[in-house]
Amino acid sequence: PQCEYRLNSTSNLISSWNQWTTSINAGKILMGLPASPAAASSGYMPPHVLISRVLPVIKNSAKYGGVMLWNRYYDEQTSYSASIAPSL
Numbered sequence: 402p403q404c405e406y407r408l409n410s411t412s413n414l415i416s417s418w419n420q421w422t423t424s425i426n427a428g429k430i431l432m433g434l435p436a437s438p439a440a441a442s443s444g445y446m447p448p449h450v451l452i453s454r455v456l457p458v459i460k461n462s463a464k465y466g467g468v469m470l471w472n473r474y475y476d477e478q479t480s481y482s483a484s485i486a487p488s489l
Contacts, residue, residue: 405444406434411454414446422464429466432459436482437475448484456488 404417422430434451435441446455451468459465467489476482 406446406450406455411446411450411458414455415458418459418462422462427464430462430464431466431469433469433471434481435475436470436472437479439478440471440475448481451485452488456485 404413406414418430418432432455435445438445468485470476470481
């Protein structure tokens with residue numbers, strides 16, 4: 402919960418992203434998200450929030466590697482990846 406999206410608040414998520422990208426020795430880091438509210442007990446972020454409020458911030462990181470969704474079954478149900486692909 403300390404690093405996940407909460408309704409109308411991206412601050413925890415972005416703060417954790419900044420911490421990970423400065424403290425983890427890795428070439429690229431992916432943002433992991435549930436592809437549907439049913440895919441996780443909490444932390445679901447609607448695609449429009451990711452596109453408008455999160456991607457503009459995290460894409461500025463040299464370690465930005467993309468977005469990973471959990472899981473393909475839910476992505477097929479919601480078309481989450483198709484809705485965010487042009488913004489990645």
